[in-house]
Amino acid sequence: MATSVRQGFNASEHEGLYSASETRALDQWAIERAGIEGAVLMSRAAAAALRQLLLRWPQPALLQVLCGTGNNGGDGYLLADQARRRNIPVRVLQVGDPAKIRGDALRAREQALANGVPVAPFTGNALEAEGVLVDALLGTGLGGDVREPFAAAIDALNRAGQPVVALDIPSGLCADTGRVLGTAVRAHLTVTFIARKRGLFTLHGPDCSGQLEYADLALPTEALQSVAPAWRRLDLQRLLSAWPQRPAASHKGDYGTVLVVGGDYGFPGAVALAAEAALRCGAGLVRVATRPEHLTAIVARTPEAMVSAVRSGQELQPLLAGADVIVLGPGLGRSSWSGQLLQVALAAPQPVVIDADALNLLAELPRESAVLHENRVYTPHPGEAARLLGGSTAAVQCDRFAAADALQARLGGVVLLKGNGSLIADGQQQLLADYGNPGMASGGMGDVLSGVIGALLAQGLSPLEATALAACAHGAAADLAAAAGQRGLLASDLMLPLRKLLG
Structure with a gap:
């Protein structure tokens, strides 16, 4: 039998796949150790997602952004604000009680409102039948099956028959396992931020995410090396x-x-x-x-x-x-x-x-x-x-x-x-x-x-x-x-x- 062509397989040569908690640790390191404010990361995420969206749909008749009450919704508000500045027709549909929005997400919402982005509460028949839809509902923090009104919003996105772009991860998909948590968005494009979430690559992840793009949000190399992922994706x-x-x-x-x-x-x-x-x-x-x-x-x-x-x-x-x-x-x-x-x-x-x-x-x-x-x-x-x-x-x-x-x-x-x-x-x-x-x-x-x-x-x-x-x-x-x-x-x-x- 031939001798091994390589002594010791080095997994670190291959892409890291991160759990939700590992991703949060990266995010925290960037804020606390690298001095990058959470609002800056949110703005970079919005810009990266909008860039990828426009590469595929350069002149959308309308962007409809469905925003939840957490940081994923904050990403959506800033994306809408950046689109408005480019003179792209845009509207935000708020899913969930806006009184629950806190921190950077609240500041993103206030910025979008101050800059004239139209915002309305989501209802079952709220979607216009044109343009591109953006999923900024739930992100990676979902701990159990999707509840109302988010389940209805996900259903509306999936029934619309229009392109859907998911921010970070399709809402309803478990970032750690790739399992659908009751219901999940079926996106045409997903732009994931800071780290590649391992749930995007197994079980239902590929079906839900569509084309997958990664944006590191210009984190320094030290930040990305600060958390060693348990799993890696082979090349x-x-x-x-x-x-x-x-x-x-x-x-x-x-x-x-x-x-x-x-x-x-x-x-x-x-x-x-x-x-x-x-x-x-x-x-x-x-x-x-x-x-x-x-x-x-x-x-x-x-x-x-x-x-x-x-x-x-x-x-x-x-x-x-x-x-x-x-x-x-x-x-x-x-x-x-x-x-x-x-x-x-x-x-x-x-x-x-x-x-x-x-x-x-x-x-x-x-x-x-x-x-x-x-x-x-x-x-x-x-x-x-x-x-x-x-x-x-x-x-x-x-x-x-x-x-x-x-x-x-x-x-x-x-x-x-x-x-x-x-x-x-x-x-x-x-x-x-x-x-x-x-x-x-x-x-x-x-x-x-x-x-x-x-x-x-x-x-x-x-x-x-x-x-x-x-x-x-x-x-x-x-x-x-x-x-x-x-x-x-x-x-x-x-x-x-x-x-x-x-x-």
């Missing part, structure tokens, strides 16, 4: 920059042997996809251990893979010695045969990628029997994650970040919680990969991903490096393949784009 190009060209004297033994274990009755395609993905992503050799009945079909599809019939865990044992990496689970099933293969494979010392039914079988084992191995990679989707944690899929999706951390604490090694904004945790570093598209909601995608991870492990990457690069390349390959359309995208369509990205 595929940075990962690929450490992916070297192969020496001319290379041979297949330099790039490792991957053993794919699985394919119970009715599931030969799963191991075939994982095996082909491992080959396409550069593994030197790929072996498949599967039911005897599946040998012909797999060889016919992927003749480059060496396929062995295994009738029991005992017959799997000799194959393990020649493998550098084991991919366990594609099409494994949940039979007694499956359980035998699982027990034998899990006893091996090599790195193991554990996917699909291997995860479901693992969830059925007593917790006290679990042995934590640092060289294992677990790749559950939310349903599998729920079974491993003994909870529900809804609970996993309610806070995917917490679920990923809980899985890693339970299993050890590296956990990749798949989904919209896949999450990777190894107990020290926490990463998000947001490549990919809805076309990936089809069978076999996870089998391909497990093969990619196996190939990268075989070529010498650490479990965290391999998982990070595989998650990003897998999603990016799907984006390339979806150029012809997302519906009907097949897992096998990713093979050539993966080869192009990792070649």
Whole structure:
């Protein structure tokens, strides 16, 4: 097996993703340590949002700004005031009791009123059917489900059929989890301030935020470095920059042997996809251990893979010695045969990628029997994650970040919680990969991903490096393949784009 291309994965090279509390700490640092007044930050936020709005809609017939009673509403008032100074038709619709407005937000409202910005209370039929709408309702401080009158205002924004720009975060979206809190704005453009909120990049975040733009509000570098975010967003190009060209004297033994274990009755395609993905992503050799009945079909599809019939865990044992990496689970099933293969494979010392039914079988084992191995990679989707944690899929999706951390604490090694904004945790570093598209909601995608991870492990990457690069390349390959359309995208369509990205 090749030696690692990079010793020690440095997550700090990648964008920080911040929780609401981490963002508030940045904001507080800027005010108290850098001496930037809150009103100045609010004005900069308004200017940044207006700039992005006008880049997309240069001559809006009307700006209608829906303002809440907190600082997000203050941003909206200043945006309206700045638009009025540019002679852009504008009006503010106040949602909530204006008597509750305090501090910088109150001063922003008073400034807008003094400068002649029209302000009226929001009612259900208050929106004019023209121009651009601005969501300045709730911001990141929402602690529970959206209540009236804000729920009605959000509904009006979503029904209007006009472009919607959200300030900082779409109202109703949880900044920490990406969960919709009862109801949420579906923006066409979101301009987020000071820090990238992690909820914008997973679960419902991308659907609610539309096109996302970031404005640092000219905070000094020291301010942005003053709070270390728990999570970071992976950048595929940075990962690929450490992916070297192969020496001319290379041979297949330099790039490792991957053993794919699985394919119970009715599931030969799963191991075939994982095996082909491992080959396409550069593994030197790929072996498949599967039911005897599946040998012909797999060889016919992927003749480059060496396929062995295994009738029991005992017959799997000799194959393990020649493998550098084991991919366990594609099409494994949940039979007694499956359980035998699982027990034998899990006893091996090599790195193991554990996917699909291997995860479901693992969830059925007593917790006290679990042995934590640092060289294992677990790749559950939310349903599998729920079974491993003994909870529900809804609970996993309610806070995917917490679920990923809980899985890693339970299993050890590296956990990749798949989904919209896949999450990777190894107990020290926490990463998000947001490549990919809805076309990936089809069978076999996870089998391909497990093969990619196996190939990268075989070529010498650490479990965290391999998982990070595989998650990003897998999603990016799907984006390339979806150029012809997302519906009907097949897992096998990713093979050539993966080869192009990792070649």
